[in-house]
Amino acid sequence: MPATVDLISPVWRKSSYSDPEVENCVEVATPTPHLIPVRDSKRPHSSVLAIPPAAWSAFITAIRTDTSIR
Template sequence: MENQATQWRKSSYSGDQGGNCLEIAETPRATVAVRDSKNPEGPRLTFKPRTFVEFLEWTTAAE
């Protein structure tokens, strides 16, 4: 899915959570990939950019 140049990043809200975070990256195929920082070689979710925004809106709606 991604090549070695993929730049994964965590939210600035993650702080020092002992590695229990989600990471995101923009992929060469113009998608947003999401993975578990504890298992970087594990499964990943991929979203089209607009769908990722909708996902974020849905997950933060209960706050």
């Protein structure tokens, strides 16, 4: 049975690298054991991506280690 995740009232946060005055960011919600909720800050009531933790971890590792994208 699939796990249910509360995507209605999670606590969303932007990267500490984001400018607080800019709404052009990706936001991440408090993770669950099975999913990392991600959304576009410009469209907070639009779709949410639910990313498996292993894929999110690989993404974050790639960002931290690839200096060409900074």
